[in-house]
């Protein structure tokens with residue numbers, strides 16, 4: 001949520017910063033801004049603009065402000081406090097325009113601080129909470145920027161990732177973090193600070209993650225942090241985070257779903273033992289044998305993966321499992337004991353609500369495991385152990401391949417926990433062998449993209465959609481609906497098929513289509529009854545069915561087929577057409593696929 005770039009080193013041109021900022025645009029795109037030190041003028045220049053980074057770039061070109069020097073700081077904003085306009089855009093500065101900063105997070109006591117600073121004579125020009133930080137730093141500044149930052153942050157309540165520069169203490173960039181991700185990209189003759197590794201990847205793959213309450217002082221030739229910290233290698237390349245020939249990241253990422261499955265299972269299946277190898281859990285393997293209850297916590301799409309995991313773990317591993325969304329879990333009073341383990345699922349590993357739930361569980365002494373795609377993320381650092389999904393960088397705001405990675409990881413965990421308990425060798429072998437076949441089956445589903453595009457075009461003018469499913473595919477109904485509303489702005493809800501008659505059916509008519517996820521599984525016949533109920537009320541139906549099911553063609557308007565697999569793995573195939581359906585509908589409606597309105601990738605504020 002919001003993107004930060006800061007730079008100090010050999011490069012003198014702000015366009016380098018713009019280029020890095022573009023790779024963070026998926027984090028927020030309401031406005032963008034830059035401030036850079038001009039060494040000839042010994043001054044800091046500031047340009048900020050509402051709208052996309054293109055607007056900022058154009059404004060910089062038109063400003064005739066010479067860019068020769070650094071440090072520079074840049075920001076792309078997802079608005080929380082204050083409207084979307086030039087004034088509220090970052091960087092923000094102090095009364096004398098000497099200190100400039102960019103900030104991610106929320107200053108919760110900003111109103112109180114602002115009133116106090118106004119009484120002390122400070123002049124504010126924006127409604128943004130961030131502006132109090134620049135005035136606070138101004139208040140404490142006596143020639144040393146990091147000292148002023150340190151003192152200012154003592155007064156702040158809330159969350160922050162920030163980068164600060166001052167013309168009165170040039171040749172230095174100060175970065176600080178509390179509950180909002182920030183890392184340093186280390187390269188020869190240059191150091192970058194960024195809220196996300198994508199920003200630094202074309203410069204360096206060596207990064208250091210800042211921890212909460214840490215302040216880093218960056219100079220062209222070195223950097224200083226109080227604590228010795230490990231340098232982490234970014235595992236993916238800059239090319240992987242490019243669109244290539246695809247029109248949108250989302251389509252590229254859907255097309256990479258078979259690869260996401262391959263990556264998630266690579267080296268982890270032990271077919272002859274009906275077992276899986278999860279290196280990230282080896283340190284807690286013994287303790288996990290004692291666990292008799294699981295809590296799965298996640299937000300948004302990841303929570304639907306969790307919900308599918310609940311069905312898998314209960315049916316095959318025999319462990320009572322409960323799921324909740326991070327934003328609610330943190331306010332409940334979860335009853336846990338020493339035999340409970342909590343599993344946190346997050347693509348980014350930086351989702352504020354999921355992290356808050358994780359910290360609450362750690363506080364209670366509960367074992368915390370993580371499933372994440374982001375190596376070195378806050379979640380991966382704060383959990384006791386975990387499993388990486390290895391889905392590669394996901395740039396589109398709508399999560400697709402990372403979701404598939406989460407489902408696969410949960411299936412792996414099911415085998416892992418199951419085999420530690422009562423799961424028979426043959427059952428383990430069966431799941432492992434079906435998992436190994438999934439990449440090819442997923443490729444087969446993707447081949448139907450042209451047909452799915454036609455179906456999407458046919459229904460694009462409908463304003464409402466139900467998505468229904470049972471058992472393993474109930475969470476997929478929610479996922480399909482979320483994806484559609486997220487990028488096409490059409491109204492869609494995911495409903496458990498059995499719930500239709502309890503209310504949802506009232507809305508069905510000839511203009512209200514239902515997408516029915518109906519693989520040939522243990523609940524197929526029940527789902528057919530639901531199809532009849534909808535048809536009796538003239539509702540159009542698109543069915544996702546198992547190959548070979550010819551009967552269903554007579555009952556519904558359109559069918560998309562998925563290959564046969566084990567019931568517990570059907571969601572991994574059934575969700576692929578749902579992702580494509582959402583994508584092609586949004587394309588047909590001319591929407592901004594990768595950057596849907598009002599949203600951002602990775603929600604790092606509460």
Ligand code: M6R
Nearest residue numbers: 300301302346347348351398399
């Ligand atoms: O990074 P996380 O997996 O923790 O993100 C959780 C949700 O914010 C995320 O899945 C969101 O719902 C997606 N935009 C859905 O496509």
